[in-house]
Amino acid sequence: MTLEYQQQTIEVRDRFDKLKARDITLQVQSLGKTFSTNGNTVNALTDVSFDVHRREFMTIIGPSGCGKSTLVRILAGLEFATSGQVLLNGDRVTGPGPDTGMVFQTYTLFPWLTVKKNVMFGLRNRGISESMALQEAMQWIDLVGLERFANHYPHQLSGGMKQRVAIARALAAKPRILLMDEPFGALDAQTRAKMQSYLLEIWRNIDITIVFITHDLDEAIFLADRILVLKANPGEVQELIEVPVPRPRLAGQMLETPFISTRQHIGQLIHSPSSEDDGLSEVIRMTPVGDEVEPQW
């Protein structure tokens, strides 16, 4: 029996067939991570395995504390797995480097550099001359629509602009994969929606594989080819979902069946009793009886 969200139109199936025929960029093999801080051990990830194909857009979703950040930091080489391994184009990831670009949730633009110099940073690391780097950087800045702000310092930009610069900076370094840890988490809903369309547009136009973390269901579905759903305690893969929504993605699709059924399914996965172990107790009433304007329930 196939559930509703698993029903794909021929176009969508065709897309997935083509996608899966592509090389595998990222291979995650039974990754495990335990933190031990003064006697306490936290099992953050257990036996996480999945593949990401070249030019695929994968989102990772899961309840808070299920190890999403830990996972992406391991993928970036910023943290080391206790077991298992990560292969990028067949090579084992042993540390951070220009092959794995990263956009963080917190703003990590270099405050002492202008937008232009921030974007040039990775290019200069690759040994490209100042003038060539500048030229290339300006193209990336154009791509994220910030040419008027090339000489601004980060503190003069809004949050959305900062993240666009961060994306331009990461992409300019020519990574094989772009890792994004809730990059739009701090933005308001409107800006966030714009940034999502923006990101898809950039992704469509350049050769980049993206792994994107979010805790927002709509964002996860709107962006992804496939969604990796994690569950908490310990962080484990719950399901790898192929999103049945055709591309290009438009806001209107959020009201259509493929989107809604996927949303419902993931909603159930994430809010199933097993993962709702957040220890919240019922709210105690502190208002006088009879002070309500709505009928009693």
Place this chain on the structure above:
Amino acid sequence: MSHLDSLVPLEQSVSTRPESDTTIKSDMSRRNANSWFTPRVGLSPGRNRALGIASFLLPLILWSAISYLPFLWHPNIKITDAGDVSYFKTGMQVERERFETEYGKLVTSGGALPQGVPTNPVYLPAPHEVATALYTSFTTEPRRKSEQWFHESLWHSITIIFWGFTLSSLVGVPLGVLCGTYAAISRLQEPFIEFFRYLPAPAFGALAVAILGIHDAPKIAIIFIGTFFQQVLVIANTTRKLDTALVEAAMTLGSGKLALLFKVVIPGILPDLYRDLRILLGWAWTYLIVAELIGTSSGITWFITQQARYKNFDNVFAAIIIIGIIGLLTDMLLARLAKRFFPWDKSGDKQSAGA
């Protein structure tokens, strides 16, 4: 790309939002206007200036009151007419009690009564006397040929500070940055430095003289010892406060080890490091007095002790005030320069005195 173009007006949509921002702001400023004591909220420029002036005015008013209101303090009597008291002389200061006993004796025995006016001790000159001394201290010729003019001794002090502080910084700043960046260097250096900084710098005076002679070298050494160990620890801490995410971001952009140090850590801490140096420079001045007393007494300290010996307390005060002014002006200048050096740094200078 056409789709991208349609998305470009993002910042416009961002800038249409601030309606809510402005309401928040006006709300904030209303809070400011009403209260002088909202935690962590700045004052209006007018209030800032007024309070800045008041901070100098208050002690000055207090000092003036003590100096010019005869019923405040004035523990001594300055003799204007010695009368029949054998050891009184005109212009001499005696304690009020002694004056009253002598006066009382003469009232009973009958004789010419001494006259006098209440006055403060010589060591507390009045503001106007010190104000004149601010000028005259520079024009007073030294009593002996071999001695220095005031401006010469002042300059001598400044050179001592300069060399002590510069030499300390040349070693201390790089070492501090390295300690803050690399755990290995920190573990190798900091425990000893932590121990050493508790040893009082003046304790090394005799040793410094024995090794370096009696002239400027031991004085510079004292400033160095007083500054260096604090400097390494303070700067190491500042370096450690740099947001790790910046370093991580740089690593994902392909920065090597050296690039991380020179292109991320150092530029990242520069404004804070500069602020640290400003504070440390202030501390260096406090070691000056000790430094100048060892070996042959010199500089501003020599001038002050000398003038105190001559009972020219107006000059003593003038010299102290001039040190203060030099310190304040240097700091204001450095704060002003910081704005030029670090245009991206918005946390700076909120707490600085003059700016």
